[in-house]
Amino acid sequence: EVQLVESGGGLVQPGRSLKLSCVASGFTFSNYGMNWIRQAPGKGLEWVAYISSGSSYIYYAETVKGRFTISRDNAKNTLYLQMTSLRSEDTALYYCARLLSAWGQGASVTVSS
Amino acid sequence: EIVLTQSPTTMAASPGEKVTITCRASSSVSYMHWFQQKSGTSPKPWIYDTSKLASGVPDRFSGSGSGTSYSLTISSMEAEDAATYYCLQRSSYPWTFGGGTKLELK
Secondary structure, three states: OOEEEEOOOEEEEEOOOOOEEEEOOOHHHHOEEEEEEOOOOOEEEEEEEEEEEOOOEEEEOOOOOOOEEEEEOOOOOOOEEEEOOOHHHOOOOEEEOOOOEOOOOEEEEEEEE | OOOOOEEEEEEEEOOOOEEEEEEEEEOOOOOOOEEEEEEOOOOOEEEOOEEEOOOOOOOOOEEEEEEEEEEEOOOOHHHOOOOEEEEOOOOOOOEOOOEEEEEOOH
16 A cells, blocks of 8 residues: 655744655655645645656745755655745645655644744 | 636535536646545545546546646536545646635535
8 A cells, every 4th residue: 555654744933944754655666756745724735846756857836946855765765855944835734745646644834933 | 837727616516417627727738637635634636647537536537628628527426526626737847736626515
């Protein structure tokens, strides 16, 4: 069974940093491109970032470019999202996803003083 | 950036009724993908590559379209279909989602 389990969310002050992790199981993680998608409270879905299977290709939404960094460790079957200079508008549930086939349960990030 | 506009934003359908949700793109895209999300749960991949049903999706669902206009159709509404549906394009970065269509049971 494919599983994606996010962790690392929490309450953080504006301007601070936070790092999310997503541990994958049930499939060969190193064969798949992975994504982070977020959903602000009561709002729709927003694609945040993509990383290819071997980390050669990385893309970001304009809203996070320069502040967020997606990375992966294929030896540990783990996807990461390093978030810096956080803003209140980054408050959301952050999903790790093998986009067209499997999503995690989400990690909640709240940016507030 | 390709903007996806879904319509309607909300709708209610009776059991057995045919339902169509549309997704219009500001520029042509090669494929459209759809997700179903129920309250308090993660989105589920529902239709991919415009018309292919994800595993476990009932065959009363179908997808169609090309270019800038795509649709998700339910041939006969059932109670379990009440959810919010989102379209997604991956033809060009940044990938973008539609704003969602909330489908309720009448």
